[in-house]
Amino acid sequence: GQNIDQPTEMTATEGAIVQINCTYQTSGFNGLFWYQQHAGEAPTFLSYNVLDGLEEKGRFSSFLSRSKGYSYLLLKELQMKDSASYLCAVVDNDYKLSFGAGTTVTVRA
Amino acid sequence: IAGITQAPTSQILAAGRRMTLRCTQDMRHNAMYWYRQDLGLGLRLIHYSNTAGTTGKGEVPDGYSVSRANTDDFPLTLASAVPSQTSVYFCASSDSPSGAYNEQFFGPGTRLTVL
Numbered sequence: 001g002q003n004i005d006q007p008t009e010m011t012a013t014e015g016a017i018v019q020i021n022c023t024y025q026t027s028g029f030n031g032l033f034w035y036q037q038h039a040g041e042a043p044t045f046l047s048y049n050v051l052d053g054l055e056e057k058g059r060f061s062s063f064l065s066r067s068k069g070y071s072y073l074l075l076k077e078l079q080m081k082d083s084a085s086y087l088c089a090v091v092d093n094d095y096k097l098s099f100g101a102g103t104t105v106t107v108r109a
Numbered sequence: 110i111a112g113i114t115q116a117p118t119s120q121i122l123a124a125g126r127r128m129t130l131r132c133t134q135d136m137r138h139n140a141m142y143w144y145r146q147d148l149g150l151g152l153r154l155i156h157y158s159n160t161a162g163t164t165g166k167g168e169v170p171d172g173y174s175v176s177r178a179n180t181d182d183f184p185l186t187l188a189s190a191v192p193s194q195t196s197v198y199f200c201a202s203s204d205s206p207s208g209a210y211n212e213q214f215f216g217p218g219t220r221l222t223v224l
Contacts, residue, residue: 004151008149031210031211033212041217041218042199042215042216042217042218043152043199043215044215045212045213045214048210048212050210087151087152089152091211095206095207095211096154096157096167097152097154097211097213098154098168099144099151099152099153100151101149101150101151102151
């Protein structure tokens with residue numbers, strides 16, 4: 001089976017930086033996605049990593065270490081609108097997505 | 110507006126009733142998926158279709174069936190609903206069913222309550 005772990009909740013202050021960790025043990029690996037999901041809405045794509053290293057996209061960055069089964073999503077210069085759940089999802093051997101339970105980030109003024 | 114639509118937005122259903130959740134995409138994507146999302150469990154794959162005319166079982170397929178008669182539509186049917194099927198259901202699609210970069214686009218979801 002698939003095992004994808006991420007913290008349940010994180011709280012940070014507006015303007016700060018937050019790092020959301022994701023560890024995985026899955027049947028094969030063909031990439032890792034991060035999705036953002038606001039309450040009551042659909043998940044939307046944030047980032048994709050398939051090779052080791054850091055991918056930067058504006059205020060958001062995502063890092064992958066395949067040997068460690070580890071990824072993180074870094075949110076910089078936090079804004080109130082960043083309050084949402086962040087979902088880590090691994091592409092397995094069958095090219096299906098297996099999702100973690102999600103991390104709810106609350107940004108406080 | 111291109112994307113995925115789902116209907117209904119929400120539904121309250123008596124146990125034992127039959128229900129079909131509808132999903133339509135206009136992006137001409139080959140692959141489509143149905144997930145359920147429950148608190149603390151994340152998104153779990155119910156059924157998928159790699160291309161029109163084919164379907165497959167995901168992680169939690171029991172009690173659900175799907176069909177894929179054409180590229181655009183992928184309905185999910187609960188033959189006899191039970192309270193444990195109370196959940197938020199998301200339909201998703203992707204251009205390619207295989208290949209590592211397989212970004213999935215999600216519909217707005219259907220909130221289903223079975224009493």
